[in-house]
Amino acid sequence: MDELEGLRTRLIVEGGHRLEGSLAPPGAKNAALPIMAASILCEGEVVLHHVPRITDVDVMAAILESLGARVREQPGGTLVIDAASYSSNVAPYALVSKLNASFDVTGALLGRFGRAEVPLPGGCVLGPRAVDMHLGGFTALGANVDLEHGSVVVAGTDLRGTTIDLGKPSVGATKNVMLAAVKAKGTTTIRNAAQEPEVADVADFLVAMGARISGQGTATIEVEGVRKLHGCEYTIIPDRLVAGTFLLGAAITQGDVTVTGLDPAMLSALCDCLQSTGASVESQGVSVRVRGAPSWSPADITTAPYPGFPTDLQPPMVAYLSLARGTSVVEETIFDARFVYVSELIRMGAEITVSGRTARVTGVAKLKDAVVAAPDIRAGGALVLAALAAEGTTEIGGLEYIDRGYEFLEERLASLGATAVRASGVAKVTPKLDIGQTVKLPKIVTPFREQSS
Template sequence: MDRLRIVGGQRLQGAVAISGAKNAALPQIAASLLSPSPLELTNLPAVSDVDNMLNVIAQHGAQISRSAQAVTIDTSAAASRETTYDTVRKMRATVLVLGPLLARFGQAQVSLPGGCAIGARPVDMHIKALAQLGADIGIKGGSIVANAPDGLTGARIVLGSPSVGATETAMMAATAAKGETEIVNAAREPEVADLAACLGAMGATIEGAGTHRILVQGDTRWRAASHHTIPDRIEAGTYAIAAAITGGQLELTHARLEHLASVVQILEATGVSVWPGDRGLIVSRDGPLRSVDVTTEPYPGFPTDLQAQFMALMCCAPGASLLRETVFENRFMHVPELMRLGANITLQGTSALVRGGNPLRGAQVMATDLRASVSLVLAALVAEGESVVNRVYHLDRGYESLDRKLRMCGATIERFRE
């Protein structure tokens, strides 16, 4: 199993190319199952989650062609087969194939998914949305089993909360339903809007993506399409925090300010400067850090996927900061590992009180999930001495060439295996 060895104390400086958004790419790959016409996707990140999703659709008969710039998916010979637990256990996003398979073939069976252990993250909203479109759907033997032999019918779907996955499932299924579908309390994340853009290129008619109300016209006439995946705002936010925590300056090429407004606002409150450049964003810190309280919220609020990284930053800021997690339960598993590096953190239910400013010191730490693992890397970048981060396969799920990108900006970091 790979590990990362990091020697702290280096100020990061240089440029980092922000890859395509993993959380946008996964539903777009799943959406390819809706259409018998080819779909070309460009700017897909080279991460294991993307490889796993491509493997999932390949098991349904999709033909996948890769080039240096694009992945082309041809599902003209695809069929609805059981998506087994062995296939889906590595990540939760595999549930996104459920809607497209059901919509196109009238039946689907997908094992309940695995992935990061950051709370229950139930799939009940996916099931309810498909049931409102007319599916006979339930849980049998650890799998979601859905049938709609006469097809799906447009409906008004009111989501109990603005779930990104449930919004994407409802939107994809609705493109093949009869008539119009209205999705209320929809997630507003850029990844949802990017999926709508991809579906639009494929022939769908969707209005309101990026707002709380989405309208989808069914009976789509599919066509061959090409779509360029948006840059990863979470990767961009992570490298912005890397610049901040090391007192460095990084140019984040391809990063989009409009996707990071809440993050930039918080970073500027800590004493970090962020401004647009010709190729993306420039992030710099010259002075001391200031402690800031943060509450995670659905987009456009501060993203839960940056909570662990921001906690690492607050460990280096003099004073006390309170981080409230409102999106997922059990998303503080990085806290004990940060404390191994010398952090002073007290958990209080869904909040974490960070007393920062004391020096961090290198140690052996263990990654527990994707975002938790990168928070340990960030803390190790400023810890005195050497740190070793174990189980870095979590990092490879969502960060393309993290160690190489950091090394190019001056970090002392190497990947090794024992």
């Protein structure tokens, strides 16, 4: 969808329906994007399975094509990347500005060409996402770093392994340093590395291409440099954040949802929190089942790097806690502006006060329908959950953000018994909806925050 269409299109959600059933989450967005970028390092063909069909993947594919790759999509979420044809080390601003994960190409371009020129990235506006840790890692490997006309220029044809202490876990920096170190001479040790499953998945993909990496999934990763990487076929892990959103959907609608095909350990922090509020959580094999309670208790949470409570599930969790019996305190430690969505929940009747990085959520008896707009991907997930639990019919704008992280959202909601459709324009009064119904609404110019997507 083009940018203007994204501003006019809204998701209309009818509240009062329980989510019931099972679903298999798509491939993890936060693994797929850096894995696509990592294809730059090899000179063969890469076949990726379980790639989520979201707009962020489309943007990353366009970036790779601008660098010379040939990317083709096959049915069922498979991408084929001809990595032999990469020819440019300059990423275009028009595409990079749309995607924070676009900066992942920096380490890969440096590793392949000895030079990378990448504009500072865009994406969701969640406060400063400094790339200083990335650049410090490149410098430690022997590269020179400059800022020219708004682009980071990294150059180094004789990268050498070393010990790099990130100081604190950073998903982006860990991935980028791994990508740059794969072809460096000697061994690189990354301390205070991010332990997220998506980081481990990137490392496993690199190993499938011939890299020598150990310790992925722990705080210390070792990368032994190799001269060349080959093509491979690889399946991306499931998206724990999408899975978590739907499990919270079961809890907030007092429903019953089973997510299949993923390791329950990936969601342990969420499941522990849900259980503490009174929801029923069952984990067995590669599935997690959540059954919502008629009413639930508050909970205090603090976001943290994996295996702590994920920042990307904080907004959906706040939506859930807005209906708890009592007051919850939510502390955000990762992103400065993560609570920007709270004003939209307040439109729906939530009682939330924010002071710095802490939100105080006082549960209310019910949420009400409203016209709201998602300011980022996970805020969109939170607003959808709130709409499912609210009285009446809620209109959610900002689908250009939601589509960046949630594959086939309406279809998945419908499969679980919800009623949600897309409509063009904005309606002051919305009709009762039938699944599959197409609604055309009058075009009304609505002010949106000026934010990159």
